[in-house]
Amino acid sequence: MILSRTVRSTVVTAALVSASALAVPSTAQAAPLPPACQEALLESLDKFPVQNFEVPEKAKNALLGEVLGLSDADQAAFTQEACAAWNTWATKNGQAVATDLDTRYQNAAGPACNKFATSALATIKKYAPNAPAQTRELEKVAKKVWVNSMQKLATQATNADCRKAYDAAKAGW
Numbered sequence: 001m002i003l004s005r006t007v008r009s010t011v012v013t014a015a016l017v018s019a020s021a022l023a024v025p026s027t028a029q030a031a032p033l034p035p036a037c038q039e040a041l042l043e044s045l046d047k048f049p050v051q052n053f054e055v056p057e058k059a060k061n062a063l064l065g066e067v068l069g070l071s072d073a074d075q076a077a078f079t080q081e082a083c084a085a086w087n088t089w090a091t092k093n094g095q096a097v098a099t100d101l102d103t104r105y106q107n108a109a110g111p112a113c114n115k116f117a118t119s120a121l122a123t124i125k126k127y128a129p130n131a132p133a134q135t136r137e138l139e140k141v142a143k144k145v146w147v148n149s150m151q152k153l154a155t156q157a158t159n160a161d162c163r164k165a166y167d168a169a170k171a172g173w
Helices: 002-015 035-047 057-068 080-107 112-130 133-156 160-172
Strands: none
Touching: 035 080, 057 112, 057 133, 080 112, 080 133, 112 133, 112 160, 133 160
């Protein structure tokens, strides 16, 4: 089911500054996504085959909520050129990114929220600078989605460790 794939894709690709994470069409979106952006959305899981990296349900929901609420101005960043550049980069680097996420997740301490936040942020910091220049506008949108999601999670967290992890992830990118 595409929605299920979209939720999982949103999680992985948000950690990876993915165009596909942000390419989820909202009901208010006027124009269809360019073909390369549709490809990014549908094929992200194949390009980033994580084995151990997991995202808490609350984080999935927060990320997806932010993606679905993108403004028309944010959605304008999803161009054929940007998404095609992302697809090429993701195909070339996806396995290395997935391995990095898995390793960091396994080595992170604490509850799942901390494991997710610290491993995702470390991987973002490592790989975002290497993403193609054509994806910089997508990266700005991804950063906005990430920061807003982490802020909401930090505010809503009842566990002090999770609150601290999300606050650090928000401020870290």
